Amino acid sequence: MTKNVRRSTIADVARQAGVSKATVSRFLNHRDTLLSPEIARRVEAAIAQLGYSPSPMAQALKRGRSRLIGLVVADITNPFSVAVLRGAEQACREAGYLVMLFNMGNEGDRESAGLQALSSYKVEGFILNTTGHDPGAALEAARQGKPIVLVDRRHEGLNVDFVSLDNQHAIALSCRHLLGAGYRELMLITEPLDKVSARIERKQAFHDFVQTHADEVSGCDVEAQDQTGLIEALKALRGRAAVATTGCPGGGVPAVIAANAVVTLRVIEAVAQLGWRLGHEIGLLGIDDTPWAPYIGPGISTVAQPTTELGRLTAHCLIQRLQGLDGPARQMLLKGKLMVRGSTRTGRGAEPA
Amino acid sequence: MTKNVRRSTIADVARQAGVSKATVSRFLNHRDTLLSPEIARRVEAAIAQLGYSPSPMAQALKRGRSRLIGLVVADITNPFSVAVLRGAEQACREAGYLVMLFNMGNEGDRESAGLQALSSYKVEGFILNTTGHDPGAALEAARQGKPIVLVDRRHEGLNVDFVSLDNQHAIALSCRHLLGAGYRELMLITEPLDKVSARIERKQAFHDFVQTHADEVSGCDVEAQDQTGLIEALKALRGRAAVATTGCPGGGVPAVIAANAVVTLRVIEAVAQLGWRLGHEIGLLGIDDTPWAPYIGPGISTVAQPTTELGRLTAHCLIQRLQGLDGPARQMLLKGKLMVRGSTRTGRGAEPA
């Protein structure tokens, strides 16, 4: 009713229960040991009556720990980041942690600033989905023994738990599917590598596959900068495919693997501009499933990442470390799932339109 | 080099500068008044040497303020929420605030839990994008004088600053466009209203428009629950349109307004299942622009919300309140922007395929 709504403190509880603050604190933190049942009851009642709950701030000041987890993400615009964030936030919350968010908005050099800001709030650990271009503060945090878990992107020089899609597997899965669908001329399109580990790994995996299947396919890759470059690359690809594989089933139709959802959309745009039809003049398979993938043209084939799982797993790793788990850095790679749709249905078994 | 990396405190600075802690604190907080230049220099040097920065936690404990802003969002899965979050986080960061995130994952009854968790960290104010089904804690916070700003969704009984798309304008814009394109039979499809103000307002605005233009159009609305219900509604709509407007230019083609991006996707799916072509057998206009809208079928016409702006504006409102701005609750409605694409190009002036 009145205006004075000061949250009750440990002192209030102590007074109400007729004991000392120390006793209340003990009840809270070491309930099991050292407590006469009678006093315990009184304290418990007082806490209930006053609706008391300890101030995390004061606890943080005293203990140096805060029940806070810092989450810094390179670009919250990226739907993949959001999906991970979602899983991680949920898992943290369930474990009694709150998430402090720092979004770098793709300014790679602000990473240290973010970590420091978060550090000053005594976050207990970090989940990082960043480039690692600005690793100073991360190394510092690691050195101080603050647990860090990386999602999706490794940092070189930072040997900590790492959770990610199994990129090797995802690419192999994609390539095998395209092979099975009759495509013989493949191209991987990624954003500029820019030292982002996921991009590098996907490209490497693609190279590996093409190398070990050199008798069946040929492949190349492009780092898509601008839309005109992308269009040129696609034209060149189709030229090669026509020459190389005339007579094959599927008649010289090439296929593109888009290394993430952003690229997928750009390829879709380019193909539209060229007036080609997905699944006819060109095959397309995108890494990252999206809600709209089924409805573009004949449907876009994708490899779906288990995004929420990735987020949850990341949080769990961190929380285990927070609870004292020791041991070498772990690496947890989750498998992607192939979603076959119309954009890769040309070729063997399908009649060209 | 060594392991002991204790952040330096105000006491360290004081010792280093040969002054008292109080003096250092004064330098930090009241630099302008009360300071001999000589001492100021010494303190400043010491701070620089030690790389000192104050602990926000300790400050929060002392002042009751924390440079923290609590952001609670109904469902971070929703791209619109993310876009707003992005703008808000950015603006907060620029103003020296950090964001604590609480995602309710669409569990409407956890709102109070979120506010309380955030409150205990002494966040200075709240940005809410929630249903308001569980308003207890919000009312409590407001009563305590903690500023709250609502985005996109009003809470009844909570008379605070509110930032949103101008729903009335967006719907009128949509309707006028459809009218101009020759559509005469309109239908608004929303998610179940569920007391969500944005949905209610859009529906109301639609009714208003239809009423005041009763001589030109007829319209109805549907709350889409499941996919089969949606399909039935679409069939019925097309039936009505065929009967009502034979002979009209555009020949009895109806149009649908999808009240948000989620609904848009569901309509797209339903239309695909019916084997209709967007822009031919049916018109479609969605509220919320998305990166994929141009590439579905002939392109989906949309009304784009200025999402980042909404987020930034929301944060600015809150920060103004934090800086002491008084006065009645404000309402800031931003205009949406019409993006015309192929899904609404049938009708007058366009020849049916």
Place this chain on the structure above:
DNA sequence: TTGTATGCGTTATCAA
């Protein structure tokens, strides 16, 4: 203009 002392809400170290 500067320093001393106190308290913010906890936890932890001592005695009792």
Place this chain on the structure above:
DNA sequence: TTGATAACGCATACAA
């Protein structure tokens, strides 16, 4: 088993 009491890092009323 419990209770004073001293920190944690900072801001401020008061004294100097």
